[in-house]
Amino acid sequence: MSTGPAFDVKEQIKRAVDIVDLVGESVPLRREGRAYKGLCPWHDDSRPSLHVNPERQTFRCFVCNIGGDIFTFVEKRENVTFREALVILAERAGVPLALGRPGGASAEESDERRKLFQAAAWAEQQFHDCLLKAAEAEPARRYLRARGISDESILRYHLGFAPNEWDWLLKRARAASISPATLEKIGLLRPRPQGPARCRPWRRHGRRRADGRPRAAGARR
Ligand SMILES: [Zn+2]
Structure with missing residues (x-):
């Protein structure tokens, strides 16, 4: 053994x-x-x-x-x-893993991953709240209802809605002290060669991870 x-x-x-x-x-x-x-x-x-x-x-x-x-x-x-x-x-x-082994992450990498996961969870919540409450999400709510998707499913699968405003998420991120660089790393902000950065429209259809966290798009290396 x-x-x-x-x-x-x-x-x-x-x-x-x-x-x-x-x-x-x-x-x-x-x-x-x-x-x-x-x-x-x-x-x-x-x-x-x-x-x-x-x-x-x-x-x-x-x-x-x-x-x-x-x-x-x-x-x-x-x-x-x-x-x-x-x-x-x-x-x-909450069990610490030995660091520095092949395939393992350094403490710095773990912190970075945690930060990205937290930002992804935060963003997911913004889109979800938007779908549930925002006036601009009413057409999306009507669309889902017409497709037979119940409120229960919206809650269960944490569906979200991204308004068609390029800086919608960016403005909220600033207020929540989440940097544009972090949004970029999780794939929610696309850098542009010229001009301001643009938020990528985002709709979540996936389930949560087994540990209850959302999947962080682009966070996996
Ligand atoms: Zn089976």
Whole structure:
């Protein structure tokens, strides 16, 4: 049995992150006996086939034959490598990872990543609030209603609306002390060779990451 540092970190993270909470953030789960069940996100499921075992801290879909622990779940759900899943879950669990190893990030890089994730989360919230409340988003709300997209789905998938004003996000970013350079790095601001920078229109259709954070466009290297 391995007792090296990687093993310890993995075990620490496993102790800190409950698989029912983790899976439950992206898949609504219902308790049935000792297990939790939900609709499998990897196939067109109606039964529900995704089973989560809180005692063994495992999940499995018997139709897709996919299963494993919290790390496997994040790998599959976010389509990332084991190493990336480890980083995501370590951050969530507050377990420090040894730095400087191949594939690992330096403390500076981690700070930068955190800053980008926070900015992406902030921007997502701006677009989401805009879709929910702003007068200029009324045509978008009508459009979604006409397409049969319920308010519940707007909330659940955190859909957003970007008004057709190039500096809409930029003005808000200034007020929130988020620099144009940060917006550029997460792909929300496009530098122009001449003239002022332009905000890129943005509509979110994706789900949140397994750790509850939005995906930061362009933040992944
Ligand atoms: Zn499945």
